[in-house]
Amino acid sequence: MASLTIGRCLDTPAPAELDPAKLNRHTFWTGQSGSGKTYALGVLLEQVLLATRLPIVVMDPNSDFVRLGEVEPTADTASADALRSRSIRVLGGEGEPLKIRFVDLPVRSRAAIMQIDPVTQAEDFNVALHVGAELQRDGTGTALQGRLVPWLHAHEEPQVRRFARLLENTGVADWDLWAWGAPDARAVIDEAPDATVLDLGSLTEPGEAKAAALAVLDHLWADRLQKTPRLIVLDEAHNFCAPDPVTPVDRLLTERIVQIAAEGRKFGLWLLLSTQRPSKVHPQALSQCDNVAVMRMNSPRDLADLAETFGFLPRELLERCATSAQGEALFGGSFAPEPAFVKMRDRLTAQGGSDVPVPLR
Ligand SMILES: Nc1ncnc2c1ncn2[C@@H]1O[C@H](COP(=O)(O)OP(=O)(O)O)[C@@H](O)[C@H]1O
Numbered sequence: 406m407a408s409l410t411i412g413r414c415l416d417t418p419a420p421a422e423l424d425p426a427k428l429n430r431h432t433f434w435t436g437q438s439g440s441g442k443t444y445a446l447g448v449l450l451e452q453v454l455l456a457t458r459l460p461i462v463v464m465d466p467n468s469d470f471v472r473l474g475e476v477e478p479t480a481d482t483a484s485a486d487a488l489r490s491r492s493i494r495v496l497g498g499e500g501e502p503l504k505i506r507f508v509d510l511p512v513r514s515r516a517a518i519m520q521i522d523p524v525t526q527a528e529d530f531n532v533a534l535h536v537g538a539e540l541q542r543d544g545t546g547t548a549l550q551g552r553l554v555p556w557l558h559a560h561e562e563p564q565v566r567r568f569a570r571l572l573e574n575t576g577v578a579d580w581d582l583w584a585w586g587a588p589d590a591r592a593v594i595d596e597a598p599d600a601t602v603l604d605l606g607s608l609t610e611p612g613e614a615k616a617a618a619l620a621v622l623d624h625l626w627a628d629r630l631q632k633t634p635r636l637i638v639l640d641e642a643h644n645f646c647a648p649d650p651v652t653p654v655d656r657l658l659t660e661r662i663v664q665i666a667a668e669g670r671k672f673g674l675w676l677l678l679s680t681q682r683p684s685k686v687h688p689q690a691l692s693q694c695d696n697v698a699v700m701r702m703n704s705p706r707d708l709a710d711l712a713e714t715f716g717f718l719p720r721e722l723l724e725r726c727a728t729s730a731q732g733e734a735l736f737g738g739s740f741a742p743e744p745a746f747v748k749m750r751d752r753l754t755a756q757g758g759s760d761v762p763v764p765l766r
């Protein structure tokens with residue numbers, strides 16, 4: 406099988422290769438901000454596109470992967486042709502619409518997004534359930550095309566009108582994320598394109614990105630028995646899988662990711678969690694990762710945490726991460742033949758979300 410050629414070894418004159426077959430495990434990707442994690446992750450994803458048929462789903466909070474389908478002029482012809490033949494769907498921003506059908510979400514997720522507590526606000530929750538069922542009947546929800554709140558305000562039942570005020574106060578009903586009649590992002594993911602990039606950075610309301618991520622993760626989990634293999638990439642994973650989640654949506658996200666980390670492997674749900682702070686990702690997700698990449702990491706505490714969690718990484722190599730240069734990474738675990746430092750190769754596709762340039766005269 407083709408290997409993933411991600412760069413060259415720093416300590417030996419050899420190409421650096423990873424075993425794509427070992428992506429059937431979870432992967433942890435870390436390094437301080439600016440160490441080149443996202444760029445390096447792009448290098449890996451390009452190689453996954455070239456060497457495998459593993460569908461990739463990217464949660465992209467910084468719009469860094471929105472140009473994954475744009476081949477750089479510097480790419481070699483064979484890679485360029487191969488990459489152009491792959492199906493890469495970008496949802497959100499300038500790509501296809503990134504929409505979710507609210508009424509199709511699991512009940513618990515809907516309640517969390519609306520900030521309704523099913524226990525202490527049992528009555529509101531109950532109304533939400535009934536309204537959901539009413540909207541699903543006869544395409545009522547689709548026909549409303551976003552005019553949900555006025556429809557609720559005009560409802561004959563007073564408790565529904567009360568619920569309208571509650572929903573209005575949260576602003577959730579006005580989110581651009583909701584599909585109403587439009588196609589749902591989950592339908593695109595079900596087509597299993599080679600890569601689906603969810604441009605979460607394109608969503609404007611603070612809660613929308615997390616709601617979208619939750620919808621997709623809930624969906625992948627609900628369909629787990631189909632055993633469609635997926636590489637689920639979460640860049641800035643600390644936003645989705647905090648050890649101490651506060652809001653109801655954060656709690657559900659962490660719960661779902663920890664569950665996929667613990668049980669997803671046998672269903673073909675493989676996580677790649679990328680973050681600058683290992684301690685800001687739930688330890689039960691972290692400890693399930695068998696593949697690791699560590700880029701520059703100044704903080705001795707973070708390095709000590711990594712040494713403890715990933716005992717297979719030799720300490721002297723981990724310590725070198727304190728001084729490694731941008732674009733250098735220590736790879737270890739199942740997908741690496743042995744723990745080794747790698748100078749990442751150049752990207753074959755464009756990195757989006759770059760800094761805003763200073764307008765010069
Ligand atoms: N190996 C590399 N070669 C060239 N430029 C790089 C490389 N790694 C990172 N960069 C550039 O440095 C900046 C920061 O990298 P990025 O991957 O976004 O860091 P991080 O995700 O760790 O914060 C980006 O503008 C990126 O294009």
Ligand SMILES: [Mg+2]
Pocket residue numbers: 442443444640
């Ligand atoms: Mg980044």
